[in-house]
Amino acid sequence: MVYKTKFILNEQLVETDCAPGMLALDYLRRQEWKTGTKEGCKEGDCGACTVLVGSLQEDESVRYEPVTSCLLPLGELEGKHLVTIEGLNMTELSPVQKAIVEEGGTQCGFCTPGIVVSMNGLLMDKSKTVDLEGIKYALSGHLCRCTGYRSLKSTATLLSERLGEHLTADDRLSSLVAAGALPNYFVEIPGMLREIAPEPITSENGNGLKKADFLIAGGTDLYVQAGEKIPDAKVQVLNLLPGMKGINRVNGHYQIGALTTFEEFGNSPEMQEVIPDLGHFIHLIASWQVRNRATLSGNIINASPIGDMTALLLALESELILQEAGKERIVALKDFYKGYKQMDRKKSEILTAIRFPAPAPGTKINFEKVSKRTCLDIASVNSGMLLLVEDGVVGKIQFTLGGVAPIPLLLCETGGFLSGQPITLENARRAIEITQEEIAPIDDVRGKADYKRLLAKQLFIAHLTKLCPEKLKVREFYDL
C-alpha cells in the first residue's frame, strides 16, 4: 500500500507519497524547492530550519507552533498546515521583517528566515505577549553567529507599538491578517483544514498501530540518533493514534497522555496548580521549537540519565501505563530503569499514559538544572524535589537526581533519613553526606565526577532553601 500524506503547504493543498519518516526539511528543500527553510545543524540546535505547523482545534480555530523541520517527520503533517518563510512573505516586508531590518537584526542572513518564522509564531500565539520576555522565548531556539541578539530583542518594542490592539484581539490571527501582518490566505485555512481532516483511526479501518522499525513520538531524540535510517524504514507516527494526549484528574491522580509535549505540560493550568513555578522550569528545558515536539513518553523511553522531565516526574511519584495487544500494566517510574538505557519494557509495549497522585495540600515542588547554557542545553546534573512538611517534620520527601548514576535516581536513603525529621541545618548536612553515598557519577563530556558530586550537594541545598526559606538560608551551609 502506498502511504500518502495530505496537508496544506502555505496556501496549497498537497498530497505526497514520499516516505512518512522523511524529514519535512528534506521534503521542503528537495521536493518542493522551498529553500528559504535553511539546513544548519540538522539536530534541532540552531533553529535555521524553523517552520510553523498549524492544527485545527476543537473550537475550529487553528493553533500554530514553531518547530524545527529537521526533526519533523513528513507523516506528522497529515491534515495540518505547514507554513514556511515563503508562506509568510508578502509583496511588502511584513512587520516582523521590517522591524528586523530597521533594528539591524540581520547580516549574513542565514539564521534570519528561521527567526522571522519564530517571531511570527509569537505574534500568532494568543497565549504569549509580544514584549522582551516574549521575544526571548521566541529566540530561545535560535543561534545567530554574526549579528547577535540585542538588535533582535529590540524588535519587541517596535512590534508591540505597531501592532498594538491586533495583539490583544479575540481572534488574533484574523486581526493580524487585517493589519497586513500575515498574508490574506490565512483566513481560508480553517475551512481548508476541515475538508482534509483525517478520518478517525479505529481498529476497523486498520490504521492502528503497525509493526514498525521506529515508533516516532516527537522525533527529537530519534532523528538525532538515527536520522539517516528513518526515512527508508517502516515507521509508526504515534501522534496519528488517538487517545494519547491530554491531562485529566481521575480518582485522586493526574493522568497525562504519554504524547503530551513539554509545552503542553508546561502550559497546562492543572500542572501549574500542582507546580506553581512550572513556567520557569520549562523554560530551562530545550527550546520553544523542541518543546513543541518533545513528548513525556519520548523523554522516559529514551532513558537518558539526564532526562529533565523524567527527573521531575520521578519526584512526583509517577507511574507508567504500558500497553501491548490491548493488555495494560502499570509500573512505578522508580522501578522502570534497570541499568543504563535498560528498562522494564518489551520492545512492542507502548507507553500510553503517565499518572501521579495529586499532591497533598501544602506539598511543594522544585526543579533544578545545571547546564552550560540556560536555554537549549542538556543538563550536567538535574534534580527534582517534592516536599511536605507537617507539624514541623518532613511528612513526605521525594528527591531525585539525574546525571549522577546510569539511571535517573530517586534518593531513597536520603529521603528515608529526612522523613519524620525537622528541617534543620544539622539534618540537612547529614542528608548531604547520605546523598554522596547514594550516587555514583562518572567523568564525561558534561563534567568530572567530582564536579557532579558538588552539583548534587548544591542542588540539594537549592531545593531546601527555596522550599523552606523560613528554616534554612544558603549562607548557613557555607558558614558565611
Ligand SMILES: Cc1cc2nc3c(=O)[nH]c(=O)nc-3n(C[C@H](O)[C@H](O)[C@H](O)COP(=O)(O)OP(=O)(O)OC[C@H]3O[C@@H](n4cnc5c(N)ncnc54)[C@H](O)[C@@H]3O)c2cc1C
Ligand atoms: C535540540 C535539542 C535539545 C534538547 N534539550 C533537552 C533538554 O533540555 N532536556 C531534556 O530532557 N531533553 C532534551 N532533548 C532531548 C529530547 O527532546 C527529549 O528526550 C524528548 O522528551 C524526546 O521526546 P520525543 O517525543 O521527541 O521522543 P522520540 O525521539 O520520538 O522517541 C524517543 C524514544 O522513545 C520511544 N517512544 C516515544 N514515545 C513512546 C511511547 N509512547 N511508547 C513507546 N515508545 C515510545 C521512541 O520509539 C524512541 O525510542 C533535546 C533534544 C534536542 C534535539
Ligand code: FES
Ligand atoms: S537545521 Fe539546525 S535546528 Fe534544524
Ligand code: FES
Ligand atoms: S545574521 Fe548571520 S548568523 Fe545570524
